[in-house]
Amino acid sequence: MINKKQYNKMTVINGGHFSDLEGFYEEISQLFMKDEDWKVGTLDGFDDILYGVTTDITWKNSQKSKENLGFDATKEFYENKIRQGKPYNVKLIQQKLKELIDGNGPTLFEILIEIIESHKNITLILD
Numbered sequence: 001m002i003n004k005k006q007y008n009k010m011t012v013i014n015g016g017h018f019s020d021l022e023g024f025y026e027e028i029s030q031l032f033m034k035d036e037d038w039k040v041g042t043l044d045g046f047d048d049i050l051y052g053v054t055t056d057i058t059w060k061n062s063q064k065s066k067e068n069l070g071f072d073a074t075k076e077f078y079e080n081k082i083r084q085g086k087p088y089n090v091k092l093i094q095q096k097l098k099e100l101i102d103g104n105g106p107t108l109f110e111i112l113i114e115i116i117e118s119h120k121n122i123t124l125i126l127d
Contacts, residue, residue, distance in 0.1 A: 009054070015061030019068045021077065021108055047115045054121040062126040069109035074100055077108060 017027050025046070029039035032049050040046050059065065078097040081088045099105030106114065116124045 009056065011055045011057045013057060013059045013065075015059060015063075015065035015068070018065075020073060021069060024065070024069070024112070043111060043115065046112070047118070050116065050119045050122060052121075053119065056123045056125065057116060058125045058127050060127045066107075066109045069112065070107045071100065074105075074107045074111075 011031055013024075013027060013031065018024050025040045025042075028046060028049070029036075032053070033039060040049060075097065078093050078100065081093045082090055082097070096105055100107070113124065113126075116122055
């Protein structure tokens with residue numbers, strides 16, 4: 001179990017520290033999982049570690065992250081999951097990829113923002 005007291009009231013995600021989703025997971029693991037023996041490695045895992053957390057998150061260099069985790073990275077993310085097949089729901093991922101290409105689906109950056117904003121005890125500041 002994660003000790004919720006370890007979390008600061010102010011957390012800084014630095015977009016200058018990473019340029020892809022794996023780097024983002026590494027950054028998040030350093031910030032929220034210092035004393036744990038596992039690291040964040042999925043969107044669901046990122047969402048899970050935010051439950052019960054109360055903090056202000058400032059995302060520095062967020063414009064860089066928005067570009068790095070934009071359309072191209074998201075397209076590649078979905079294509080990799082489709083190639084892998086099981087355990088992924090390929091039909092669902094193909095639909096998400098189609099929505100992205102059609103301009104209606106969120107990018108990885110937007111998905112990460114949605115995850116953070118879904119937690120009411122977290123205030124997000126894009127810097």
